[in-house]
Amino acid sequence: MLKVDDLHVAVEGKEILKGVSLEVGRGEFHVIMGPNGSGKSTLALTIAGHPKYKVTQGKIIFEGEDITEYPPDERAKRGILLAFQVPPEVEGVRIIDFLTQVLGEVKGIDIGEAYELIKKKAEELWFKENDLRRFVNVGFSGGERKRLELLQALLLEPRLLLLDEPDSGVDVDSLSVISRKIEELHKKGVSIILITHYGRILKHIDREDLKVHVMRDGKIVKSGGAELVDLIEREGFKAVFGGENGE
Numbered sequence: 001m002l003k004v005d006d007l008h009v010a011v012e013g014k015e016i017l018k019g020v021s022l023e024v025g026r027g028e029f030h031v032i033m034g035p036n037g038s039g040k041s042t043l044a045l046t047i048a049g050h051p052k053y054k055v056t057q058g059k060i061i062f063e064g065e066d067i068t069e070y071p072p073d074e075r076a077k078r079g080i081l082l083a084f085q086v087p088p089e090v091e092g093v094r095i096i097d098f099l100t101q102v103l104g105e106v107k108g109i110d111i112g113e114a115y116e117l118i119k120k121k122a123e124e125l126w127f128k129e130n131d132l133r134r135f136v137n138v139g140f141s142g143g144e145r146k147r148l149e150l151l152q153a154l155l156l157e158p159r160l161l162l163l164d165e166p167d168s169g170v171d172v173d174s175l176s177v178i179s180r181k182i183e184e185l186h187k188k189g190v191s192i193i194l195i196t197h198y199g200r201i202l203k204h205i206d207r208e209d210l211k212v213h214v215m216r217d218g219k220i221v222k223s224g225g226a227e228l229v230d231l232i233e234r235e236g237f238k239a240v241f242g243g244e245n246g247e
């Protein structure tokens with residue numbers, strides 16, 4: 001479904017990804033780990049088509065089509081969704097209007113139908129009808145932001161969902177509901193690439209389903225199964241890389 005082939009990416013002239021290759025099949029669950037600055041977010045943003053990230057070598061194939069040069073909206077239409085690590089605050093845009101517009105654009109759902117769908121899914125993620133009239137992410141807690149990202153993912157049911165640290169800055173209760181909703185999307189057959197530092201967010205996913213990759217300095221240096229998550233949680237990245245602190 002997704003084939004990232006020898007991807008080199010530069011931001012403002014600096015090479016950040018230095019030859020990443022990754023294949024994701026339909027319904028597969030991939031986990032990306034790695035120290036801060038190793039290029040995890042860059043990989044996700046490049047797959048989603050963020051204009052700041054320039055592919056200097058290699059390519060991204062999605063469903064047999066070379067999307068390396070496609071703008072973000074063309075990728076979204078094909079079913080690629082990135083839930084942002086730090087979603088922007090959008091003053092003046094209400095959640096309900098934002099989600100209605102996205103559902104219309106990406107899935108062609110009309111306004112009346114969208115409203116009912118949003119309300120129903122929002123409740124599952126603990127948003128009340130009133131909350132939907134708040135401005136996108138303005139004054140949101142970490143947990144609220146992440147739940148809103150998951151709400152967007154649940155509504156759109158993308159083919160490929162990129163989750164960048166859905167567990168960062170999230171309280172225990174939100175973590176639990178987020179983890180369950182990720183499981184729900186996985187069960188529906190959505191392909192997932194999840195960036196995380198912690199195994200907790202994965203606790204509802206079958207261990208045998210996990211394909212884990214560890215990044216370091218712009219490359220994937222090790223791939224394996226759930227045992228890699230355990231090892232890193234127990235002993236840190238040095239257990240994978242060797243050396244003092246894994247840097």
Ligand code: ADP
Pocket residue numbers: 011012016034035036037038039040041042043052
């Ligand atoms: P990670 O998500 O693994 O912490 P990132 O992909 O965010 O790593 O960053 C990898 C490297 O690229 C870091 O050295 C970071 O400073 C740099 N970088 C990432 N995004 C930008 C950007 N928009 N502008 C400048 N440098 C960036």
Ligand code: MG
Pocket residue numbers: 036037041
């Ligand atoms: Mg980081």
Ligand code: MG
Pocket residue numbers: 040041042085164
């Ligand atoms: Mg990051």
